[in-house]
Amino acid sequence: xxxxxxxxxxxxxxxxxxxxxxxxxxxxxxxxxxxxxxxxxxxxxxxxxxxxxxxxxxxxxxxxxxxxxxxxxxxxxxxxxxxxxxxxxxxxxxxxxxxxxxxxxxxxxxxxxxxxxxxxxxxxxxxxxxxxxxxxxxxxxxxxxxxxxxxxxxxxxxxxxxxxxxxxxxxxxxxxxxxxxxxxxxxxxxxxxxxxxxxxxxxxxxxxxxxxxxxxxxxxxxxxxxxxxxxxxxxxxxxxxxxxxxxxxxxxxxxxxxxxxxxxxxxxxxxxxxxxxxxxxxxxxxxxxxxxxxxxxxxxxxxxxxxxxxxxxxxxxxxxxxxxxxxxxxxxxxxxxxxxxxxxxxxxxxxxxxxxxxxxxxxxxxxxxxxxxxxxxxxxxxxxx
Numbered sequence: 001x002x003x004x005x006x007x008x009x010x011x012x013x014x015x016x017x018x019x020x021x022x023x024x025x026x027x028x029x030x031x032x033x034x035x036x037x038x039x040x041x042x043x044x045x046x047x048x049x050x051x052x053x054x055x056x057x058x059x060x061x062x063x064x065x066x067x068x069x070x071x072x073x074x075x076x077x078x079x080x081x082x083x084x085x086x087x088x089x090x091x092x093x094x095x096x097x098x099x100x101x102x103x104x105x106x107x108x109x110x111x112x113x114x115x116x117x118x119x120x121x122x123x124x125x126x127x128x129x130x131x132x133x134x135x136x137x138x139x140x141x142x143x144x145x146x147x148x149x150x151x152x153x154x155x156x157x158x159x160x161x162x163x164x165x166x167x168x169x170x171x172x173x174x175x176x177x178x179x180x181x182x183x184x185x186x187x188x189x190x191x192x193x194x195x196x197x198x199x200x201x202x203x204x205x206x207x208x209x210x211x212x213x214x215x216x217x218x219x220x221x222x223x224x225x226x227x228x229x230x231x232x233x234x235x236x237x238x239x240x241x242x243x244x245x246x247x248x249x250x251x252x253x254x255x256x257x258x259x260x261x262x263x264x265x266x267x268x269x270x271x272x273x274x275x276x277x278x279x280x281x282x283x284x285x286x287x288x289x290x291x292x293x294x295x296x297x298x299x300x301x302x303x304x305x306x307x308x309x310x311x312x313x314x315x316x317x318x319x320x321x322x323x324x325x326x327x328x329x330x331x332x333x334x335x336x337x338x339x340x341x342x343x344x345x346x347x348x349x350x351x352x353x354x355x356x357x358x359x360x361x362x363x364x365x366x367x368x369x370x371x372x373x374x375x376x377x378x379x380x381x382x383x384x385x
Contacts (some may be wrong), residue, residue, distance in 0.1 A: 001157065002037045005030065006133055006382075007126055010300040011038065015097040019090035020121035022076075023102040026232030026257055027173060029126050031102045035072050042100060043067055046074040053078050060085045069098040076101040090120050104177070104232070125303075127151045127232070128258050130294040131379050143363050143378075144271040147287055152262015167265035168192070174266065177231045182223065189214075193224055197234060197254060198265035202282035204251045204309075205236065232257050240306035240319045251352040253307055259287040284333035285317060285341040288361050290377050292318060292329075308348065316348050320385060325356035327385060331372075332362045337375060345373050359385065 011034070014021045025031050036044060054081050056063040056079035059200045064071075064085055064274045076082065086099055128151040131139065135156055138146070149162055152169075160164045175185050176332040184190050200210065211221035229235040250283075250311055256262040262283060268274050277283070289305065296303050302321075308328075309315040309385055318329040328348060332341050342358070358373045367376050376384045 003129075003133060003135065003153070003157070004032065005034050005126070006298040007124065007300075008034070008038055009086065010298065011124060013099065014122035014124060014300070015039075017096055018120065018122040019094065019098045021097075021100045022121050022123045023059055023100065023126055024123065024232075025102075025104065025126035026128070027104045027177075028152045028154055029232075030111050031104070031126050032074055033073075033153070034126060035100060035102060038068075039072060039100065042070045042072045044072045044074070047078040048075050056082050064089065070100075071098075072100045072102070072371060074102050075104065077103045087120065112207045122300075124300060125297045127290070127294045129156065129300065130291060130382060132232060132382055139180050139379075142271075143284070144274050147259050147283060148263050148268065148271065148274060150258045150263070151290075152258060152260065155260070159244060162260065163264065163269060164347055166261055169261065173231055173233065182227055189216075190224065193221075194228065194233065197225075197228065198256065198262055199279075200254050201256055201262055202285045203253060204211070205254045206251070218277060233261070235289075237289070237318075238306050240308045255286050257290060257293075259283060259290060262286060281333045284363070284378075285331045288329070288381065289318065289330045291378060291381045292320060292385070295385070296320075300383075309361045314344055314347050316344060322356070322385065324354070326354065327357040327359065328352075328355055329359045329385070331359055331378075332360065334362060336366055336371075337362065339370070342371055342373050346371060357385075 011021065011023070023031050023035065032046070045052055047056060060079070060081050063082070069089070071110065073082070090098060130151070135152070138156060152165070155162060155165060170191065174190060176236055178184060178187065178190060193216070196214055197217070198212060208218060209220050209226070214221065216224070225234070225236070229236065233256065235255050235257060237255065238252050239250055263274065266279065268277055274280060274283070292305055293303050301356045304321055306319045308319060316328045318330045320327050320329065329347060330341065330345050341360055341362070345360065349355060349358065360373050360375050361378050361381065362375065363378060364375070365377060366375070367380070370373070374384070
């Protein structure tokens with residue numbers, strides 16, 4: 001059963017305006033299903049097929065002649081030579097909706113877009129389901145259940161063994177994508193590295209410390225982090241810089257694109273363990289972050305979420321630019337509100353009086369405005385922010 005995706009209107013609008021639309025996103029986020037269902041008039045080819053890939057790579061003109069537009073090219077990064085020929089076709093015909101390209105390796109795709117199709121293409125990202133996209137029955141699930149399951153579409157349509165799904169997902173990612181990007185002699189070392197990153201979710205990223213614990217060099221650590229970013233496994237968010245007198249932290253924080261994968265990496269496999277886990281607050285914060293990012297991606301907006309922290313420990317979990325106006329979000333994993341939750345928000349308001357709105361996102365049901373801060377349940381992020 002096909003489930004409608006919130007990015008659909010953004011995708012169709014882009015196709016009506018640009019000759020090329022690039023749809024990126026992690027493996028299993030639903031890119032192929034979305035494109036096949038929403039663009040039935042487009043021809044479809046998948047360059048995961050070795051024969052098609054060889055044809056496209058060695059005879060690009062013949063390949064495009066036998067696959068005329070409008071055309072969807074899935075895993076387009078496997079034949080980068082096509083991008084130059086697509087550029088020539090677009091310049092010659094200059095019509096919207098000629099090609100839709102998709103790929104799950106963001107760095108490789110964006111490199112080719114920048115080189116060959118700048119100004120001719122729109123770039124969108126499809127992430128796993130947002131809460132609003134879940135089947136109605138699953139939306140009634142408690143928060144711990146949703147965190148453990150994660151939000152990959154296949155888990156809500158075909159797969160019942162969550163642990164098997166994530167083990168297979170990691171193996172596929174490492175075997176296919178990492179081997180293409182890097183010459184890593186021991187892939188088990190890389191899996192261990194991913195797990196070490198999982199233990200740092202929601203925290204400032206100390207690359208030197210991570211490299212030491214992983215037993216690798218500083219430069220190798222930076223490279224491996226870039227591979228995880230490229231494969232949509234992790235996302236790094238930068239601190240927001242304002243001209244405050246107080247010294248601010250300038251180190252990024254690390255989050256994972258899917259909370260279910262994160263729980264799997266940490267060895268959390270049941271609600272009781274999750275509820276008592278020392279990282280439960282950081283995991284909840286990670287899930288709120290991904291809901292923010294998904295909402296912005298689905299609307300075709302920049303994913304310019306940042307955070308703020310000074311050297312005295314005052315921190316705002318997330319800052320989001322909404323139509324040119326900054327909004328702040330503090331995140332608490334509990335179901336009950338306490339007035340102390342607002343302390344950092346109130347302090348930050350003094351430093352940045354130009355904030356348009358302030359939110360406190362938690363797991364409780366009561367939604368109201370208290371001391372100019374709006375309390376909202378995490379499930380309502382896309383409706384409120």
